[in-house]
Amino acid sequence: MSLGALVGLILGFNLLTFGNGPVMVPLLQRHLVETSGVLTLDQFLYAYAIGRATPGQANLYVAAIGYMAYGWLGAAATVAAIQLPGYLVLPLVKGYERFRDVRAVGGFTRGLTAVSVSLMLSVTYDIGRDTLGSPLTWVAFGLTLGLITIRRWNALLAMVVASAAGAALKLAVG
Amino acid sequence: MASIADGRGRLGPVQIFLVFFKAGCAFGGGLGILALLEEELVARRRIMTRSDLIALWSIGRIVPSGTMTAVTVAIGHRLGGLTGSVVALVAVIVPGFFTTVALAAAYSVLGHGAALDYVRVTLIPASLALILVSAIRLGSEIARPSPELVLAAAALVAAVVFRVNPTLLLIGGGVVGAVFLRRPARARP
Numbered sequence: 445m446s447l448g449a450l451v452g453l454i455l456g457f458n459l460l461t462f463g464n465g466p467v468m469v470p471l472l473q474r475h476l477v478e479t480s481g482v483l484t485l486d487q488f489l490y491a492y493a494i495g496r497a498t499p500g501q502a503n504l505y506v507a508a509i510g511y512m513a514y515g516w517l518g519a520a521a522t523v524a525a526i527q528l529p530g531y532l533v534l535p536l537v538k539g540y541e542r543f544r545d546v547r548a549v550g551g552f553t554r555g556l557t558a559v560s561v562s563l564m565l566s567v568t569y570d571i572g573r574d575t576l577g578s579p580l581t582w583v584a585f586g587l588t589l590g591l592i593t594i595r596r597w598n599a600l601l602a603m604v605v606a607s608a609a610g611a612a613l614k615l616a617v618g
Numbered sequence: 619m620a621s622i623a624d625g626r627g628r629l630g631p632v633q634i635f636l637v638f639f640k641a642g643c644a645f646g647g648g649l650g651i652l653a654l655l656e657e658e659l660v661a662r663r664r665i666m667t668r669s670d671l672i673a674l675w676s677i678g679r680i681v682p683s684g685t686m687t688a689v690t691v692a693i694g695h696r697l698g699g700l701t702g703s704v705v706a707l708v709a710v711i712v713p714g715f716f717t718t719v720a721l722a723a724a725y726s727v728l729g730h731g732a733a734l735d736y737v738r739v740t741l742i743p744a745s746l747a748l749i750l751v752s753a754i755r756l757g758s759e760i761a762r763p764s765p766e767l768v769l770a771a772a773a774l775v776a777a778v779v780f781r782v783n784p785t786l787l788l789i790g791g792g793v794v795g796a797v798f799l800r801r802p803a804r805a806r807p
Contacts (some may be wrong), residue, residue, distance in 0.1 A: 499650075508721070540677060554799040558769040588743075603645070603741065
């Protein structure tokens with residue numbers, strides 16, 4: 445598979461899945477691992493895992509896929525493929541601005557907002573179900589929550605302190 | 619939401635870069651980034667309101683790209699025009715991109731190591747707490763007895779229990795809102 449074909453594949457799946465990184469995984473796995481053999485299954489899973497474990501957007505795991513297949517050029521090209529369609533938001537926002545005073549559009553936005561809040565909570569629930577598996581994970585989670593909501597700490601500082609406490613505990617218990 | 623052409627709340631490229639670079643350092647994916655943007659742009663700098671941010675996030679959800687990519691482009695454009703959108707997008711990508719590629723390059727060393735286990739029990743759950751706080755803060759916009767709250771509760775059940783596609787839920791919620799949540803026309807004096 446050429447670099448152009450890889451970029452085309454990622455661009456197509458990104459558009460098809462509305463940029464949903466996890467939904468792209470089975471599609472990419474089938475084409476990159478099973479069909480074309482560009483990556484081994486271990487490499488693919490590792491790429492996905494580091495995408496979840498590193499900062500930033502979760503779908504940046506495609507950078508790891510691009511790098512493993514074609515080096516720096518592959519990493520840059522695959523990331524461009526998932527980022528550039530984001531510019532489609534500009535005409536949408538412009539249209540929203542133009543028609544926002546129409547009552548039906550106002551109602552549409554209120555409905556959209558209500559569902560958005562629910563989606564955020566549902567995604568939080570999903571991530572929590574995957575993430576909070578062991579008692580150790582609850583230490584970093586609970587400590588961050590407490591430091592932000594009760595002690596009113598800066599969010600990043602709270603995360604760093606809570607993570608350090610979690611790491612120390614893991615080191616201690618092995 | 620203030621107009622995109624509105625001059626209020628505009629920032630220079632350096633400030634835009636710093637705001638989005640900091641957001642790009644968030645763990646926990648798009649919602650982690652949203653949480654830091656909420657803290658920086660809504661709570662600290664007061665450049666935009668929570669409802670602005672939610673509206674942009676909602677629109678971002680129906681764009682065929684990553685949601686936070688679309689939100690970043692939209693906010694960057696609002697704060698600094700086309701240049702602002704490019705600067706914001708680059709800044710939000712840089713931390714994750716270089717970390718991911720560095721770890722990809724270290725595959726032979728880390729692929730089967732325990733280093734990632736530490737991240738899974740430290741930074742990831744800590745990010746989840748940050749995301750939860752952000753979701754609750756943003757949810758406070760509709761946390762009162764109202765038709766929106768009923769719609770939100772129904773959407774939550776549909777998403778968590780019935781695993782309905784998020785894009786369909788958003789579009790469905792918007793249509794329900796357009797029909798049932800119109801504000802009454804103002805009475806003429």
